[in-house]
Amino acid sequence: MMQWIAFLFFASMTLLSALGVVLLPNIIYVILSLLSTLVMVAGIFFVAGAELVGALQLLIYAVAIAVFYILVLTAVPWEKALKKDSHYRVEGVLTFPILLAFYLEIILVFLLGISVSPKGQIREFIQSLGNTQVVGSILFSKYFFAFELVSLVLLVGMIGAVIIGRKEDKTYEDSSP
């Protein structure tokens, strides 16, 4: 019962904050709503018993990525964006039911797969060890190659971000005829 109350609180706060991300006009309020959404999703992870993912959600998402967004917001002057008359593309609303129907289909397929799949073979193993130990042992044995690939993707993304964000030496103006 306590778990239900916590889940309902975190879920309703997540949806409210996500509505704020989608609908608020001022970009500073939008990033505050995004921060609230990330913290509440971490609470949902804690309710579901995934302590490691929840802690990393707080550490990486709610600290690193949010600070990164704020840094970019301070680097780019947004005065022109703030005095624009409309912040929303209203005709985009028309595509929303189609996307929702597609995602409902995905959920239906997922529920079918859940109903025929076996469950709970290693639950005793997990409860005897604790979440972080099980995730670590499976991450570094079964998914070790994927883990190394993710680190490679991080390296490539870092180099790409540095090269894209580098200051050019007026090559675009000079090369035009």
Place this chain on the structure above:
Amino acid sequence: MKIVPLEAYLILSLLLFGLGVFGMIVRRNLVAVLMSTELALNAVNVAFVGADSHLGLVDGQIFALFIIALAAVEAAVGLGIIVAIFRLRKVESSDELTDMGG
């Protein structure tokens, strides 16, 4: 241990993903579009972790960790592209990018 059913996690994930895609389409500001992308990625994470607590596995949590790492890469590259667009073209809205300034 397993009081919250799987359907609750899936409904929350559905609503969060729908809001993320909605924001990606509707917002004009490029940084707000990236933040809506983060909402959609979080929805996928919620679905993974909810399925894990239903099945008693941890594989979905590992994939959630991968998604968090890839979201960091996506934010870095996307914000770099936005800063570069703003420096070169002096626009920050997604409709002003449609014309080619030859």
